[in-house]
Amino acid sequence: MTSLVQTIELLKAGNVVALPTETVYGLAGNALNSAAIAKIFATKRRPQDNPLIVHVSGIDMVRNLKLHIPPLAERLAERFWAGALTMVLRREADCPLPHEVSCGLDTAAVRVPDNAIFLEVIKKTMFPLAAPSANLSGSPSPTTAQHVRDDFGEEFPVVDGGACRVGIESTVVMFDDNDAIRILRPGAVTSEMLREYGNVVTDEGGSRHSPGTRYKHYAPRAKVIAVQADAEAFTERTKHERFVIANPETSTLFMFLRQYDQLNADKIFVRLPERSGVGAALYNRIIRAAEFEVTQW
Ligand code: AMP
Numbered sequence: 442m443t444s445l446v447q448t449i450e451l452l453k454a455g456n457v458v459a460l461p462t463e464t465v466y467g468l469a470g471n472a473l474n475s476a477a478i479a480k481i482f483a484t485k486r487r488p489q490d491n492p493l494i495v496h497v498s499g500i501d502m503v504r505n506l507k508l509h510i511p512p513l514a515e516r517l518a519e520r521f522w523a524g525a526l527t528m529v530l531r532r533e534a535d536c537p538l539p540h541e542v543s544c545g546l547d548t549a550a551v552r553v554p555d556n557a558i559f560l561e562v563i564k565k566t567m568f569p570l571a572a573p574s575a576n577l578s579g580s581p582s583p584t585t586a587q588h589v590r591d592d593f594g595e596e597f598p599v600v601d602g603g604a605c606r607v608g609i610e611s612t613v614v615m616f617d618d619n620d621a622i623r624i625l626r627p628g629a630v631t632s633e634m635l636r637e638y639g640n641v642v643t644d645e646g647g648s649r650h651s652p653g654t655r656y657k658h659y660a661p662r663a664k665v666i667a668v669q670a671d672a673e674a675f676t677e678r679t680k681h682e683r684f685v686i687a688n689p690e691t692s693t694l695f696m697f698l699r700q701y702d703q704l705n706a707d708k709i710f711v712r713l714p715e716r717s718g719v720g721a722a723l724y725n726r727i728i729r730a731a732e733f734e735v736t737q738w
């Protein structure tokens with residue numbers, strides 16, 4: 442396991458290190474350094490047009506990055522940071538983030554992770570950290586240090602912070618001119634929670650505003666069968682199946698998908714939750730892992 446001292450050294454030298462957050466493990470690199478950004482994309486084999494989330498210690502760091510903070514964003518930061526809310530903000534002309542972070546867009550995504558180790562690393566390096574999920578692009582996100590090593594090799598530098606509390610990626614929002622909150626990716630900060638702060642619109646397809654939502658995502662090697670059924674019907678129909686997730690939860694969904702792959706599952710049956718509260722985020726991850734096919738029982 443990589444120590445905090447080694448981590449700081451690696452990051453200062455422009456290398457990448459996997460770090461725990463409360464959502465999923467992140468593949469962190471200096472967000473101000475183009476070479477570090479390039480390493481993140483190469484390590485993950487991430488498509489070049491899928492921008493990165495920049496992790497900061499607080500709103501002051503966002504100000505230093507010369508991102509435009511509308512009053513609504515300020516209120517959301519006060520309420521939800523540190524936490525699973527990523528905000529897409531407009532870059533001002535003197536924004537020091539390299540364009541590779543934003544993949545050429547005129548915006549950048551920022552978040553304060555709710556994890557003491559991660560925040561300590563930002564405090565020590567004093568720079569913001571770009572940190573997409575620490576997995577090979579397309580596979581289920583990593584929620585333990587071992588998941589990171591399963592994708593990047595046993596020698597890969599990762600700080601072990603235990604299993605991630607939330608277990609799915611942050612909610613991503615942007616702001617419309619009319620002060621609406623547009624959810625680009627659902628997460629643990631739900632639309633019900635955001636509604637108190639303004640009109641909420643959801644980008645179902647998402648692709649126009651958030652490049653990342655276009656790609657195959659969260660998929661294990663096994664075929665995921667997303668099922669709409671009540672608990673009883675689901676249990677009855679899957680009673681002879683070995684690889685089943687009857688009541689998906691954010692903290693264990695990706696863990697089960699990865700575990701079943703290791704057991705050489707060919708099919709994984711997952712019951713879809715109600716799309717309210719955090720169920721909306723779970724639903725999103727499951728249908729994307731199932732490549733948008735839904736089976737009704
Ligand atoms: P990941 O880092 O793997 O959790 O993915 C980051 C998510 O945030 C992806 O869905 C990206 O498309 C989205 N994202 C990051 N930066 C921006 C941006 N500037 N505009 C819109 N979406 C963004």
Ligand code: MG
Binds near residue numbers: 582
């Ligand atoms: Mg990801």
